[in-house]
Amino acid sequence: MPDVQLHDLTGSGSIPPALLARTEADLTQYTERVRPIIEAVRTEGDAALVRYARVFDRVTAADFQLRVSPQEIDAAFQLLPAEVIRAIEHSIDNIRRFHEAQKPQELWLREIEPGIWTGDRHTPIDSVACYVPRGKGSFPSVVNMTVLPGMVAGVPRLIIVTPPGPDGSVDAGTLVAARLTGVTEIYKCGGAQAVAAVAYGTETVPQCLKIVGPGSPWVVAAKRLLSEVIDPGVPAGPSEAIILADDSTNPALAALDLCIESEHGPDSSVFLVTPSRRVAAGAAAALEGYWRDMEPGRAEFSRAVLCGARGGIVLTRDLDAALEFVNAYAPEHLEVLCAEPLAVLGRIRNAGEVLLGPYTPCTLGNFMLGPNAVLPTGGRAKTASPLSVFDYMKRMTIAQVTPGGYPRVAPDAHRFATYEGFDGHARAVSALRTALLPGADKPQDRDPGA
Numbered sequence: 001m002p003d004v005q006l007h008d009l010t011g012s013g014s015i016p017p018a019l020l021a022r023t024e025a026d027l028t029q030y031t032e033r034v035r036p037i038i039e040a041v042r043t044e045g046d047a048a049l050v051r052y053a054r055v056f057d058r059v060t061a062a063d064f065q066l067r068v069s070p071q072e073i074d075a076a077f078q079l080l081p082a083e084v085i086r087a088i089e090h091s092i093d094n095i096r097r098f099h100e101a102q103k104p105q106e107l108w109l110r111e112i113e114p115g116i117w118t119g120d121r122h123t124p125i126d127s128v129a130c131y132v133p134r135g136k137g138s139f140p141s142v143v144n145m146t147v148l149p150g151m152v153a154g155v156p157r158l159i160i161v162t163p164p165g166p167d168g169s170v171d172a173g174t175l176v177a178a179r180l181t182g183v184t185e186i187y188k189c190g191g192a193q194a195v196a197a198v199a200y201g202t203e204t205v206p207q208c209l210k211i212v213g214p215g216s217p218w219v220v221a222a223k224r225l226l227s228e229v230i231d232p233g234v235p236a237g238p239s240e241a242i243i244l245a246d247d248s249t250n251p252a253l254a255a256l257d258l259c260i261e262s263e264h265g266p267d268s269s270v271f272l273v274t275p276s277r278r279v280a281a282g283a284a285a286a287l288e289g290y291w292r293d294m295e296p297g298r299a300e301f302s303r304a305v306l307c308g309a310r311g312g313i314v315l316t317r318d319l320d321a322a323l324e325f326v327n328a329y330a331p332e333h334l335e336v337l338c339a340e341p342l343a344v345l346g347r348i349r350n351a352g353e354v355l356l357g358p359y360t361p362c363t364l365g366n367f368m369l370g371p372n373a374v375l376p377t378g379g380r381a382k383t384a385s386p387l388s389v390f391d392y393m394k395r396m397t398i399a400q401v402t403p404g405g406y407p408r409v410a411p412d413a414h415r416f417a418t419y420e421g422f423d424g425h426a427r428a429v430s431a432l433r434t435a436l437l438p439g440a441d442k443p444q445d446r447d448p449g450a
Contacts, residue, residue: 002303002307003284003307004283004284004287004306004312004313005306005308005309005311005312005313006280006284006313006315007019007271007312007313007314007315008315009314009315009316009317009321009325010315010316010317011317015324015325015328018309019314019325019329020328020329020379021309021310022237022238022240022269022310022377022378022379023217023237023238023267023268023269023310027217027220027221027224030217030218030220030221031221031224031225033218034192034218034221034222034225035225037052037191037192037193037196037222038192038193038195038196038199038222038225038226040193041193041196041197041202042196042200045202045203045204046066046202046203046204046205048193048202049066049189049193049197049202049204049205050064050066052189052191052193053164053168053188053189056163056190056191057163057164057165057166057190058166059164059165059166059167059168060166060167060168061167061168063168064164064168064188065168065188066187066188066189066204066205067185067186067204068170068175068186068187068188070184072169072170072175073175073176073178073179073186075172076170076172076173076175076176077176077179079172080172080173080176084173085176087367088144088176088177088180089180091141091144091367091368092144092148092177092180092181094368094370095144095145095148095370095372096148096151097370098369098370098371099148099149099152099370099372099388099389100152102149102388102389102390103152103153103389104120104122104389104390104393105122106121106122106123107119107120107121107398108120109398109400113405113408113409114404114405114408115401115402115404115405115406115408116399116401116402116405116408116409117398117399117400117401117402117405118397118398118399119397119398119399120395120396120397120398121395121396121397121398122393122394122395123393123394123396124153124154124155124156124392124393125153125155125210125392125393125394126155126156126157126209127155127156127157127158127159127206127207127208127209128150128155128157128158128159128208128209128210128211128212128392129159129160129161129198129208129210129211129212130143130146130150130158130159130160130161130183130211130212130213131146131160131161131162131190131194131195131211131212131213131214131215131219132146132160132161132162132174132213133162133163133190133213133214133215133216133219134162134163134165134171134174134190135163135190135216138171138173138174139171139173139174140171140173140174140176140177141177141366141367141373142213142214142374143160143174143177143178143181143183144177144181145372145373145374145387146160146212146213146374146387147160147177147178147181147182147183148181149372149387149388149389149391149392150212150392151181151182152389152392153389153392153393155392157185157206157208158182158183158185159183159185159186159187159198159205159206159208160174160178160183160185160186160187161187161189161190161194161197161198161205162174162186162187162188162189162190162194163188163189163190163191163194164188164189168188170186170188174186185206187204187205189205191215191216191218191219191222192218192219192221192222194219195211195215195222195223195226195230196222196226198211198230199211199226199229199230200229208230209230210230210231210232210233210392211223211230211231211232211233212233212234212374212391212392213233213236214236214237214239214374214377215236215237216237216238216267217237217238217267219237220235220237233387233391234374234375234376234385234386234387234391235376235377235378235380235384236332236374236375236376236377236387237377237378238264238265238267238268238269238377239261239264239268239269239270239332239333239377240261240268240269240270240331240332240333241258241260241261241270241271241331241332241333241335241362242270242271242272242273242326242329242331242333242334242335242351243257243258243271243272243273243335243337244273244274244322244326244334244335244336244337244338244344245272245273245274245276245283245337245338246274246275246276246279246319246337246338246339247274247275247276247278247279248338248339249274249276249279249337249338249358250358251278251279251280251281251282251283251285251286252282252283252286253337253358254272254274254279254282254283254337255272255282255283255284255286255287255290256286256290256361257335257337257361257362258270258272258283258287258306259287259290259291259294259302260361260362260363260366261332261333261362262301262302262305262306262311263294263298263299263301263302264301265301266301266304266305266308268301268305268310268311269305269310269311270305270306270310270311271311271312271313271314271329272312272313272314273313273314273316273322273325273326274313274314274315274316274322275315275316275317275318275319275321275322277315280313280315283313284313291303319338319344323344323347323348326348326351327348327349327350328350329350329379330350330351330352330376330379330380330381330382331351331352331381332351332352332353332375332376332377332381333351333352333353333365333375334348334351334352334353334354334355335355335360336348336354336355336356337357337358341356341357342356350381350382351381352375352376352377352381352385352386353365353371353373353375353386371386372386372387372388373386374386374387375387403437403438403439406437410429410433411429413425413429414429414430
């Protein structure tokens with residue numbers, strides 16, 4: 001049985017590049033296999049989606065329909081335990097509250113100098129598809145995280161695409177969450193074919209302007225290939241997490257939290273990063289007991305990650321080096337299990353989300369707290385942000401110059417245009433315009449280009 005990987009960096013002055021690699025770093029093998037799927041959906045539409053549902057999702061239902069019916073959603077409420085429905089409702093309430101607080105004002109204007117007014121106006125994107133995965137589990141939480149920001153933003157058309165099960169049905173929790181969040185359009189397609197369907201549109205699946213939500217390397221590859229056709233949204237691939245711990249941390253607690261994101265699948269990336277040999281050794285020892293008590297399939301996923309090349313324990317010479325690793329890695333999820341987590345927070349530059357202290361495990365962030373759990377992966381937290389209301393809106397800048405403000409800026413604009421060689425620009429703020437403006441005889445409206 002393989003041991004938990006220990007990456008000892010105590011004597012190293014640099015971070016091995018291999019430790020920073022993710023599954024999605026090289027998508028070549030997926031890209032080449034995704035191309036024909038995309039082309040088939042583009043040219044064949046629904047027929048290709050039904051075929052791929054039978055091939056990839058092993059759907060055997062003879063009367064398989066791509067769109068979920070209202071009756072299927074009604075039935076889902078009967079299948080789901082009442083306490084699970086209440087948990088979904090609790091999650092929805094917190095996520096909605098967070099995103100309502102995050103929503104920007106529709107319009108702001110500010111006078112930046114006398115007579116010069118500028119600002120922004122935010123408006124919702126017309127249509128967004130929410131991708132809800134299913135392959136290694138059921139994810140009503142992803143419905144909540146992807147739909148609610150769009151609802152708060154006011155997107156007119158929000159749809160869900162999600163893989164069907166072998167019987168042609170959609171996970172009951174996903175359907176319940178969809179209705180509770182307000183989505184009525186749910187389509188049974190997943191993987192690269194779902195991305196292609198919403199990028200091009202089919203007879204049944206509507207074309208959308210944007211797609212959001214996490215997915216497998218197949219989904220990530222399709223998003224990249226179709227990025228000129230549809231906005232691919234936050235780059236959310238296979239799960240990843242870092243547990244940052246100092247010597248004050250209970251090793252068994254650190255090990256417990258290593259099992260959270262590593263159970264998603266063997267393509268995940270999860271590390272405990274610590275300068276403490278005591279914590280490193282104790283966490284490694286505790287993991288075997290946790291795996292023994294977990295559901296066998298999930299335990300096997302976790303073991304594959306933490307004993308493989310993209311996971312395990314990183315031992316550093318001190319906390320400074322541990323933070324250097326965190327910032328270089330830029331994890332999707334970061335738990336800070338340190339004596340003073342708030343003191344550490346100011347030194348963290350790159351992470352999708354930061355969860356502070358022993359009472360804030362990734363589990364709570366994934367389901368209940370409110371901030372969005374669709375986060376940038378693959379190191380993109382260095383430049384990208386979590387999914388938010390802003391991802392469902394676009395911003396247009398607004399400006400208005402008053403008659404009194406025009407002569408304050410036109411002369412310098414004329415000088416810029418002349419220097420850069422743009423004659424049309426310069427003429428538009430020259431005496432030609434002055435003569436055409438209302439009240440051209442007023443002194444303040446004389447030739448701004450003079």
